[in-house]
Amino acid sequence: MKGHVVFVGAGPGDPELITLRGWNALQAADVVLYDSLVDERLLQGLDAELVFVGKRCGRHSMRQERISELLVRHALRGKRVVRLKGGDPTVLGRTGEEALRLAASGIPFEIVPGVSSALAAPAFAGIPVTHRGLADSVCIVSAHRRDDEQEFSIPPYSPRTTVVLLMAGQTAQSWLGQLLVRGYPANLPLAFITAATTAKQQVLVTTVGDAARSVAKAEFGGSPTLVVIGHVVSLRDSLAWYGEDAPEAPVFLAAASERDNGATNRSAVSCVR
Ligand SMILES: C[S@@+](CC[C@H](N)C(=O)[O-])C[C@H]1O[C@@H](n2cnc3c(N)ncnc32)[C@H](O)[C@@H]1O
The missing domain is CATH 3.30.950.10 (Tetrapyrrole methylase, C-terminal domain)
Known part of the structure; x- marks a missing residue:
């Protein structure tokens, strides 16, 4: 069975500024791939595999193609994947590239906007x-x-x-x-x-x-x-x-x-x- 991917905007900083829909998607996730601008308190208590894919302490972030590959791989294993990004996922967040890759692989996805x-x-x-x-x-x-x-x-x-x-x-x-x-x-x-x-x-x-x-x-x-x-x-x-x-x-x-x-x-x- 194929899984799916939900792109979720985590909001600008204060964890209370995530949307209710984004929060619900997180609670239901099997795997969460998250960026460095995400407040980690949003991840506490989740029953999900957490994968950090951002840039930290000046070190290079995971390559974009690798992130897209991971999304595809987890979804093909039937997982409910959340791709959690700071602010709104479609504002300078490279969601388009990742979504294009999913579309090319026939993997269903949703985009939950965030507070940019x-x-x-x-x-x-x-x-x-x-x-x-x-x-x-x-x-x-x-x-x-x-x-x-x-x-x-x-x-x-x-x-x-x-x-x-x-x-x-x-x-x-x-x-x-x-x-x-x-x-x-x-x-x-x-x-x-x-x-x-x-x-x-x-x-x-x-x-x-x-x-x-x-x-x-x-x-x-x-x-x-x-x-x-x-x-x-x-x-x-x-x-x-x-x-x-x-x-x-x-x-x-x-x-x-x-x-x-x-x-x-x-x-x-x-x-x-
Ligand atoms: C790669 S862009 C991603 C923007 C994000 N998708 C959004 O909608 O907020 C990252 C930039 O957003 C801005 N940014 C994100 N969070 C911020 C915050 N809490 N305060 C000020 N600027 C912020 C900064 O300019 C930062 O370099």
Whole structure:
């Protein structure tokens, strides 16, 4: 009997941000292949074989073809396989390649969307990615460029578009110069958001012109980092609700905060201007 594969988005960091459907798929799984951005508390207590296929401590991740092969192999053994990925599995997550491989082998699969960091991180930083009068479109872009690619995909400046750059922390010095070349004003606000939705969340607000200097002093501590660029970043001054800039810690998050090693959300966030 052939098994099947369920691609599940684990959400952006806080394990409570997985979907109910994703959670149910995990409980029913025989095998779970998971990435490094997945909070391992989601795996506790599962009656499943757990296979880590991500990158850890700078070591190379398992090759993409090998991951696809494993999915096929487990499914052909009749297993219910969950492929657990950070955020949403279809946002810069290589789900398409893995699903194409399954389709070619006639293996049934499902995709359970997740809460992408591209939207959750700005939300937890008090930055709505659209806002009437400020932005009516959002562009999610990879800041990672393969060696054989000449250009970053950063679009030319458009005042009503918010740009969210993923994989942006360690690559900042290479893409920052491109913003001015593409017409982004030097005084346009820009926010680096690190370890969003967790007790380690940090938000660094700066401008396109000052970003190179600010980021040289910043420490992201190896945590995942994305960047939001656009006028909506200025709303954080009034809308910060999570972390030390929040007027008070929301009651419904207090339990989650205690759960995260006793750290409080308020003390875990810093904002440098
Ligand atoms: C390979 S992409 C995968 C994105 C993922 N599929 C999603 O929807 O969030 C990894 C990048 O997502 C961003 N990211 C993921 N989790 C994050 C978090 N908790 N805080 C900030 N950025 C995060 C970082 O830019 C990181 O380098």
